[in-house]
Amino acid sequence: MIEIACPRCGARVYATTEDYKEEQLEVYAEKLCPRCVQPGDRVCLVRCTDAYTKLEPNALGTVSFIDSLGTVFVSWDDGHTLGLMERAGDRFEVVRREER
Numbered sequence: 001m002i003e004i005a006c007p008r009c010g011a012r013v014y015a016t017t018e019d020y021k022e023e024q025l026e027v028y029a030e031k032l033c034p035r036c037v038q039p040g041d042r043v044c045l046v047r048c049t050d051a052y053t054k055l056e057p058n059a060l061g062t063v064s065f066i067d068s069l070g071t072v073f074v075s076w077d078d079g080h081t082l083g084l085m086e087r088a089g090d091r092f093e094v095v096r097r098e099e100r
Protein backbone atom coordinates (compact mmCIF):
# COMPACT_ATOMS: atom_id res chain seq x y z
CA MET A 1 0.00 0.00 0.00
CA ILE A 2 1.33 3.39 -1.04
CA GLU A 3 0.29 6.65 0.55
CA ILE A 4 0.45 9.90 -1.41
CA ALA A 5 -0.91 13.41 -0.86
CA CYS A 6 -3.64 14.63 -3.20
CA PRO A 7 -2.27 17.64 -5.13
CA ARG A 8 -5.71 19.33 -4.97
CA CYS A 9 -6.69 19.05 -1.31
CA GLY A 10 -3.73 17.46 0.45
CA ALA A 11 -5.74 14.46 1.70
CA ARG A 12 -3.96 11.14 1.98
CA VAL A 13 -4.71 8.87 -0.95
CA TYR A 14 -4.04 5.16 -0.73
CA ALA A 15 -3.33 2.88 -3.62
CA THR A 16 -1.67 -0.44 -4.16
CA THR A 17 0.97 -1.38 -6.68
CA GLU A 18 -1.52 -4.01 -7.87
CA ASP A 19 -3.58 -1.17 -9.35
CA TYR A 20 -0.91 1.33 -10.31
CA LYS A 21 2.79 1.58 -10.88
CA GLU A 22 4.43 3.67 -8.22
CA GLU A 23 5.57 6.32 -10.73
CA GLN A 24 1.97 6.75 -11.99
CA LEU A 25 0.65 7.62 -8.58
CA GLU A 26 1.68 11.27 -8.64
CA VAL A 27 -0.59 11.68 -11.67
CA TYR A 28 -3.35 9.48 -10.31
CA ALA A 29 -3.54 10.80 -6.74
CA GLU A 30 -5.96 13.57 -7.70
CA LYS A 31 -8.20 11.21 -9.69
CA LEU A 32 -8.24 8.68 -6.85
CA CYS A 33 -8.83 11.19 -4.06
CA PRO A 34 -12.13 10.38 -2.32
CA ARG A 35 -12.38 13.93 -0.93
CA CYS A 36 -12.17 15.66 -4.29
CA VAL A 37 -15.01 13.73 -5.89
CA GLN A 38 -18.36 15.54 -6.21
CA PRO A 39 -21.85 14.79 -7.50
CA GLY A 40 -21.96 14.90 -11.28
CA ASP A 41 -18.40 13.65 -11.71
CA ARG A 42 -17.90 10.69 -14.02
CA VAL A 43 -16.02 7.85 -12.39
CA CYS A 44 -14.47 4.60 -13.48
CA LEU A 45 -14.30 1.60 -11.16
CA VAL A 46 -10.81 0.39 -10.31
CA ARG A 47 -11.67 -2.18 -7.67
CA CYS A 48 -14.73 -3.07 -5.65
CA THR A 49 -14.78 -5.16 -2.50
CA ASP A 50 -18.51 -5.98 -2.77
CA ALA A 51 -18.61 -9.70 -3.51
CA TYR A 52 -22.22 -9.56 -4.71
CA THR A 53 -21.93 -6.91 -7.36
CA LYS A 54 -21.77 -7.69 -11.05
CA LEU A 55 -19.78 -4.53 -11.63
CA GLU A 56 -16.49 -5.09 -13.37
CA PRO A 57 -13.37 -2.97 -13.21
CA ASN A 58 -13.54 -0.11 -15.74
CA ALA A 59 -17.33 0.22 -15.31
CA LEU A 60 -18.39 3.85 -15.76
CA GLY A 61 -20.91 5.82 -13.77
CA THR A 62 -21.96 9.23 -12.48
CA VAL A 63 -21.68 10.23 -8.82
CA SER A 64 -25.13 10.92 -7.40
CA PHE A 65 -24.25 11.89 -3.84
CA ILE A 66 -21.76 11.43 -1.04
CA ASP A 67 -22.97 10.66 2.48
CA SER A 68 -21.56 11.94 5.76
CA LEU A 69 -19.39 8.84 6.12
CA GLY A 70 -17.77 9.47 2.77
CA THR A 71 -19.58 6.71 0.89
CA VAL A 72 -19.67 7.72 -2.76
CA PHE A 73 -22.97 6.66 -4.36
CA VAL A 74 -22.69 6.09 -8.08
CA SER A 75 -25.36 5.55 -10.73
CA TRP A 76 -23.57 3.10 -12.95
CA ASP A 77 -24.21 3.17 -16.67
CA ASP A 78 -25.55 -0.40 -16.58
CA GLY A 79 -28.49 0.91 -14.57
CA HIS A 80 -27.78 0.01 -10.97
CA THR A 81 -26.57 2.06 -8.06
CA LEU A 82 -23.75 1.06 -5.78
CA GLY A 83 -21.99 3.01 -3.06
CA LEU A 84 -18.21 2.85 -2.92
CA MET A 85 -16.40 3.01 0.38
CA GLU A 86 -12.78 4.01 0.28
CA ARG A 87 -12.36 2.78 3.86
CA ALA A 88 -13.52 -0.69 2.80
CA GLY A 89 -10.95 -0.84 0.02
CA ASP A 90 -13.09 0.25 -2.91
CA ARG A 91 -11.20 2.32 -5.46
CA PHE A 92 -12.34 4.47 -8.34
CA GLU A 93 -10.93 7.09 -10.62
CA VAL A 94 -12.49 10.39 -11.62
CA VAL A 95 -12.50 10.39 -15.41
CA ARG A 96 -14.31 13.70 -15.93
CA ARG A 97 -15.18 16.42 -13.48
CA GLU A 98 -18.49 18.23 -13.59
CA GLU A 99 -17.93 21.84 -14.70
CA ARG A 100 -18.57 24.11 -11.77
Ligand SMILES: [Zn+2]
Binds near residue numbers: 011
Ligand atom coordinates in the same frame (compact mmCIF):
# COMPACT_ATOMS: atom_id res chain seq x y z
ZN1 LIG B 1 -8.16 15.62 -2.98
